[in-house]
Amino acid sequence: MEDTVSQPVTAALLVIGDEILSGRTKDKNIGFVADYLTALGIDLLEVRVVPDIEERIVEAVNALRAAYTYVFTSGGIGPTHDDITADSMAKAFGVTIDVDPRARAILEAHYGPDQLTTARLRMARIPAGADLIENKVSKAPGFRIGNVHVMAGVPSIMQAMMDALAPTLKTGRKMLSQALDADLPESRLAERLAQIQKDHPDTMIGSYPRTNDGRFTTQIVVRSRDQHTLDAAADAVATAIRETLATL
Incomplete structure (x- = not known):
């Protein structure tokens, strides 16, 4: 990676394409990017889905790039007339767009000069x-402009591009987590968990109801970037579970 910083590194994902909004194509990129960035120590804080409309793309890009360390986009850089992402990015950044000799050379080497339609x-x-983002799958590159990384929508290609650009990214301290299972409905723990969250402000505590053979149970996940903080909050949750069970 480029470097690790003490402050959180944040990101947004912009998914571009009418086919996603119509339901004709089922998105597979959001979950992958969320997992990938979490593993790097980058916090994905927002996802937007916009249609193939230039004004909407430009509006979203300019809003997101001002708010987050990084923006990642998927979709709309293919060969057809409705692939307008590259033009929209040029408009968002106020720059020109043309055939890039580096990208042309890559495509000529892949297709052959006579097949470069x-x-x-x-x-x-x-x-x-x-700057170009390498595409090891189909060769047509993505690109990075400012803090925006523009990638294909096809999952296998987008994932290859993520692998290519990952070494250039700043990363933050990785989020640590611990899961605790409680044989209790969520309502029994709600007040205790709220107090634990208040007592440990540098953690994030989520509770997730489940059913187990008809019984309501809860999994509590504690997250923090500091191991000591995580351990203290997790111990408090474990105590709350144990003491609540003892009252039943």
Whole structure:
């Protein structure tokens, strides 16, 4: 990785495409990106899905890039007329866009000069000043402009691009977690958990109701970037579970 910083590193994911909003294509990228960034120590704090409308893409990109350390996008950099993400990024950053000689060389080497059709050449159009993101699957590169990383929507290609760009990212301290299972309904623990959260403000405590053979149970997950803080809060939750069970 590029470096690790003490302050949280934040991110947003912008999913672009009419096919996602219509339900014709089922998104597989949100969960992957969330898991991937969490493993790196980057907090994914927002996901937006927008249609293939330039103004909507530009609006979302400019809002997200101002709010987070990184923005990642998926979709809309293919060879067809409705793949408008690259043009929208150029407009958002106020730069020109044209066939990039680096991207053209990659596509020529992959397809051969005689097979580089007008449609395929569209995938070599890159906003001015952008860096390329390697695509080991189908070769057509993504690109990075400012703090925005523009990737394909096809999951296998997007995942390969994430692997390629990961070493360039700043990462924060990784979030640690501990799960505790309680043979109790969530309501029995709600007040105790609220107090534990208040007593340990540097943690995040989530409770997740479950059913087990018709019984309501709860899993409590404690998260923190500091092991000592995590252990203290988890011990408090374990005590709350034990003491609540003793009253039944």
